[in-house]
């Protein structure tokens with residue numbers, strides 16, 4: 001009973017623009033088993049010759065640094081593994097994929113200077129977030145991503161990194177499980193303008209399909225608004241695809257399982273997928289409801305979302321149905337969700353959670369910010385991205401230079 005309730009809250013927190021403060025009063029703080037002996041992070045096991053070889057790679061080509069299928073997880077955590085990070089690495093993504101019924105992320109992560117990005121045996125905030133980790137992470141169902149740098153204070157150090165992965169259900173460590181790991185180093189030469197592709201998926205919500213949306217004035221105004229908001233970060237949407245999906249997705253009423261089913265209908269786009277159809281998958285539905293009927297104006301598959309399409313969390317969804325709950329511009333809601341998908345957390349969560357982001361130039365409870373929790377349910381939603389937020393999202397592998 002406790003577990004399913006907490007899961008409900010966790011799901012609620014990954015959605016946007018719904019006041020869950022009443023539920024939040026009932027938080028259960030489930031954490032690691034403190035009786036368990038903590039295995040310290042070992043020294044790097046990679047030979048100094050191999051490290052030197054990797055360090056000499058000074059190019060700007062992205063690369064996969066580590067890949068493993070079926071990594072065993074016992075008592076919530078896997079064995080430690082090493083990978084060598086080359087110079088010129090702008091961002092690192094660790095993607096952990098497993099079962100829909102479990103939540104994943106790293107269990108620890110040590111930088112190239114052997115300082116912790118994610119400390120071993122960290123405490124998990126009830127929102128499924130390691131809020132005190134130098135590099136914040138959030139556990140998400142089916143697929144979880146750790147992304148660095150997630151704030152202005154983190155610097156990726158070239159050299160040997162050591163990490164482990166972790167599986168949880170409702171915040172509690174899973175006794176026995178396994179998951180797949182990919183570590184991706186994003187390297188590029190930055191230009192002033194970054195490009196982003198988007199794939200728009202239509203369920204028939206608001207009477208729109210792939211054909212009619214191209215000429216719908218209200219939909220195209222939403223896209224104009226989205227472009228205007230992203231232009232603050234000099235991000236240009238250079239490619240859009242319009243795709244029809246099954247009308248059964250018009251109303252998401254079963255919560256996360258229904259969302260996962262919908263996200264999986266998309267093709268394997270993205271940095272790890274098909275380059276020719278590269279684009280973050282965006283789904284337009286009428287309503288997004290938890291299984292308890294709590295509505296959301298939008299939701300993202302993570303902070304950030306997966307770097308390949310077609311997984312359980314590969315997309316963002318936006319509710320099209322107008323209501324008192326949803327007075328805001330859908331273009332702003334869309335920009336907010338894409339902000340999450342590219343790596344941003346809410347600048348401030350609902351007050352009861354006492355949780356703010358790690359970005360130093362975002363004021364607490366500032367409603368003029370795009371990533372404030374209530375964007376989408378205010379009459380005049382915030383649209384501002386700050387310089388330090390822009391730094392984070394421009395390093396995301398979905399952006400092209």
Ligand SMILES: [Zn+2]
Nearest residue numbers: 015016017373
């Ligand atoms: Zn949000």
